[in-house]
Amino acid sequence: MYWRRDTRREQLVADIANDLRRYSIDAQHIGHAFAGLHGLNGTDLHALIAVMDAEFAGTPITPGRLGEKLNLSSGSVTALIDRLERAGHVRRDRDTSDRRKVFLRYADRGAALAMEFFRPLGNRTDAAMADFSEDELEVVRRFMTVMVAAMREHRDQIRAARPELPRRPTR
Known part of the structure; x- marks a missing residue:
């Protein structure tokens, strides 16, 4: 974007x-x-x-x-x-x-x-966050929480707007 x-x-x-x-x-x-x-x-x-x-x-x-x-x-x-x-x-x-x-x-x-x-990724994630203070992590956590909520809200809106697919007749 x-x-x-x-x-x-x-x-x-x-x-x-x-x-x-x-x-x-x-x-x-x-x-x-x-x-x-x-x-x-x-x-x-x-x-x-x-x-x-x-x-x-x-x-x-x-x-x-x-x-x-x-x-x-x-x-x-x-x-x-x-x-x-x-x-x-x-x-x-x-x-x-x-x-x-x-x-x-x-x-x-x-x-x-x-x-x-996923253990190696977990280790990398832990290492990436190690240099952040608890206060900084609190801000990041708050940011991620609102971003996840925004993404889910948008996903749900898209799902609700999607027209129902026509069903095939059963025999």
């Missing part, structure tokens, strides 16, 4: 936007490399990230919620989960209080593969 760069602030905004774009592209390349190594596609990778994020938050995700998050039909989610489960990336756990409810969790094998692949 092209922004005016007449002031220091405009230059900083443009530089930050360009850095975010480059970061996003590089992150996608890394994610696709992981997916390719393990026979996954882009949707599989997004599903694994959603499962991981939910576990980190302490609120395991259900298949229905995963479908909402990925904008997939229930049939597509079932096929996706079956594929990831067969490959050892996720497992289905029944809720102990309501056996009808299923939670998706990262399987040990899938977690081990991800740790092995």
Whole structure:
């Protein structure tokens, strides 16, 4: 994108936007490399990230919620989960209080593969942040929080505006 760069602030905004774009592209390349190594596609990778994020938050995700998050039909989610489960990336756990409810969790094998692949990136990330003070990291955290919210808001607006595809008649 092209922004005016007449002031220091405009230059900083443009530089930050360009850095975010480059970061996003590089992150996608890394994610696709992981997916390719393990026979996954882009949707599989997004599903694994959603499962991981939910576990980190302490609120395991259900298949229905995963479908909402990925904008997939229930049939597509079932096929996706079956594929990831067969490959050892996720497992289905029944809720102990309501056996009808299923939670998706990262399987040990899938977690081990991800740790092995992403550990060097984690080390680089830790090293990159090591020279920042806690106050600086607080500012970066606040910035990233609002940027992620803005991106998700835009994504949701695009999804809502997308016309429904015509369904093929069933026989």
